[in-house]
Amino acid sequence: MIEFLQQLGKNTHTGFTKLGRGTFFLLQVISGILSVLPRPRLLLNQMYSVGVLSFLIISISGLFVGMVLGLQGYYILSDFGAEETLGVMVAASLVRELGPVVSALLFAGRAGSALTAEIGLMKATEQLSGMEMMAVDPIKRIISPRFLAGCLSMPLLAALFSAIGIIGGQLVGSGLLGVDEGAYWAQMQANLDFQDDIVNGVIKSIVFGFVTSWIALFEGYDAVPTSEGVSRATTRTVVNSAFSILGLDFILTTLMFGDN
Amino acid sequence: MDNRVSLPNSLVSVQNLSFSRGDKKIFDDISLEFERGKVTAIMGPSGTGKTTLLKLIGGQLFPKQGSIIVDGNNVHSLRRTELYNLRKRMGMLFQSGALLTDMNVFDNVAFPLREHTHLPESMIRTLVLMKLQAVGLRGARNLMPNELSGGMARRIALARAIALDPMMIMYDEPFTGQDPISKGALVHLIKSLNTILGLTSIVVSHDVHETAAIADYIYVISEGKIVGQGTPKEIAQSESDWVQQFMTGAADGPAHFHYPAKDYVDDLLSTGRRY
Numbered sequence: 001m002i003e004f005l006q007q008l009g010k011n012t013h014t015g016f017t018k019l020g021r022g023t024f025f026l027l028q029v030i031s032g033i034l035s036v037l038p039r040p041r042l043l044l045n046q047m048y049s050v051g052v053l054s055f056l057i058i059s060i061s062g063l064f065v066g067m068v069l070g071l072q073g074y075y076i077l078s079d080f081g082a083e084e085t086l087g088v089m090v091a092a093s094l095v096r097e098l099g100p101v102v103s104a105l106l107f108a109g110r111a112g113s114a115l116t117a118e119i120g121l122m123k124a125t126e127q128l129s130g131m132e133m134m135a136v137d138p139i140k141r142i143i144s145p146r147f148l149a150g151c152l153s154m155p156l157l158a159a160l161f162s163a164i165g166i167i168g169g170q171l172v173g174s175g176l177l178g179v180d181e182g183a184y185w186a187q188m189q190a191n192l193d194f195q196d197d198i199v200n201g202v203i204k205s206i207v208f209g210f211v212t213s214w215i216a217l218f219e220g221y222d223a224v225p226t227s228e229g230v231s232r233a234t235t236r237t238v239v240n241s242a243f244s245i246l247g248l249d250f251i252l253t254t255l256m257f258g259d260n
Numbered sequence: 261m262d263n264r265v266s267l268p269n270s271l272v273s274v275q276n277l278s279f280s281r282g283d284k285k286i287f288d289d290i291s292l293e294f295e296r297g298k299v300t301a302i303m304g305p306s307g308t309g310k311t312t313l314l315k316l317i318g319g320q321l322f323p324k325q326g327s328i329i330v331d332g333n334n335v336h337s338l339r340r341t342e343l344y345n346l347r348k349r350m351g352m353l354f355q356s357g358a359l360l361t362d363m364n365v366f367d368n369v370a371f372p373l374r375e376h377t378h379l380p381e382s383m384i385r386t387l388v389l390m391k392l393q394a395v396g397l398r399g400a401r402n403l404m405p406n407e408l409s410g411g412m413a414r415r416i417a418l419a420r421a422i423a424l425d426p427m428m429i430m431y432d433e434p435f436t437g438q439d440p441i442s443k444g445a446l447v448h449l450i451k452s453l454n455t456i457l458g459l460t461s462i463v464v465s466h467d468v469h470e471t472a473a474i475a476d477y478i479y480v481i482s483e484g485k486i487v488g489q490g491t492p493k494e495i496a497q498s499e500s501d502w503v504q505q506f507m508t509g510a511a512d513g514p515a516h517f518h519y520p521a522k523d524y525v526d527d528l529l530s531t532g533r534r535y
Contacts, residue, residue, distance in 0.1 A: 122361075126355075127360055129315075129357050130359075130417075132347075133354075134347070134348075134375070135344040136372070136375045141375070146267050
């Protein structure tokens, strides 16, 4: 029993210490963003590797998720003779929930893990240390541009995911199952609210992008500088990002849609 | 013998330094002086904290006690921007080279110039080619770091370390894992750069012959203490058992061949437990 308590205390202590280090790291990264702004080239390079290279996985997944939504939605809605509202159902699910959440999960797996591995290996091969000795702050030069790129890419990728998903739903709904195409789009246009649905979805994806980039970069920067340490850090990035995304999604949804 | 008199001509002065990692004492109240324009070597077995000493001098680690003065500045009481300004005048060659793997050789050498100066690209090109020529690798400018041999990577890193024309360079184990030809090239480079550029060099190494060939002064460190110091000649003639063991590479001596363990016979005869 005592051992259990000791272990619990130790783990809590380790957890909080790490959270403290992480917060301090985040503050440094955010203050480093100012020095990224005069050098847009650094940001663009990272937007490419974090954002553009995630384009394919996001769009293909978006297409399939939208098609499945179209199919499942049709079967349920047609029981009530409400298949005309398929467009609303697909678009609302995507814009409010699936777009931000699924694309953030994919982003953590595709870009987050890559960031952790990259930073972790840079640490293990003394590149970060070498940069410090060249009087170049690795946080400003390496971490901050990647963080900003992650924060900016995520909402764009989520929007892309939702847009392609809506097209996927339409392909299945009206192409395959015979829902009227005009009704699909018109119902969507009439029933989706800009503020409630779209803006809230975008806010979610901004939060997820922030958290995922933070976790990925911190895990890499904090990794034990060995191959095993980097591999563990990469795993932690994906696991912790997934937990944070799903947990935060619940909190955000409660705040945004709780009083309806 | 531990406290050498502080020389007015020293660029780096380490005073009464103590440093521990966890419970392990890495340095125990040591003092060293590094003279301007000279090659000073720090020698000692692996794991004596030689690299740690360089990181302390570069301000990447903080000592528990004592101070390190570099060109009149106490490294650990400087503010961040002052420390960074000082580091621009200190070059460091890491054991692995620490080249940035996403850039080719040219961009690696140009990196400190692009970060710290506003020189036009044409001038950066000229400077980079000059530095690469100095290490004999001007022709390798388009290679990526993963296409370089270990010795080449170290020479490129050396070109990068001298890019900003520093006042000193710290070499971390420059000869480890090099074939005889690369070793020879590095020995020659360290010595000639030191003379031609008027640098102050600190070489951390356990390669006795190479280091003795270029060093003006040698400190031998073991278990947190300085166990011997002097010119290479004095070191070679040192009467200290420790220094002798290190210089001749004897397997047993003051540094034991065996890791501490209980009595051998008892250990073999004890039964019951697996280990």
